Amino acid sequence: MTTITTTGLTQKVLDSRPPHPPVAEIVEVQDRAAFADPAKTSLLSAATKVRHLTPYIGTELVGVQLSTLTPAQKDELALLAAERGVVFFRDQDLTIDQQYELTTHFGVQDRDPNQVDPRHVTILGHD
Structure with missing residues (x-):
């Protein structure tokens, strides 16, 4: 006795194409802080004074112009903001x-x- 099994895959089904283009794969990009030097050497060395406003939150960087930050310093700023919650800069020329x-x-x-x-x-x- 011969049994024939069908999957329902006809040539019409195999030739069909989706009406919309495929969705591009979403690749999650890491936060800029992940690229920073944990010691924040580049950013903190540019400051004439670093003031922690409380032991747990808020830092003021004196003497740093945001308009002149390098990409590495921007990454370190992202890390500092993540750690301290808020970072203050006075007298900016931006x-x-x-x-x-x-x-x-x-x-x-x-x-x-x-x-x-x-x-x-x-x-x-x-x-």
């Missing part, structure tokens, strides 16, 4: 365009709907 450029280093940006200028952004996460 233009709005330089502020926008600085934030692109840290992740995906979303325009704040309450702002008229599209360069006012919120960082959502990673690229």
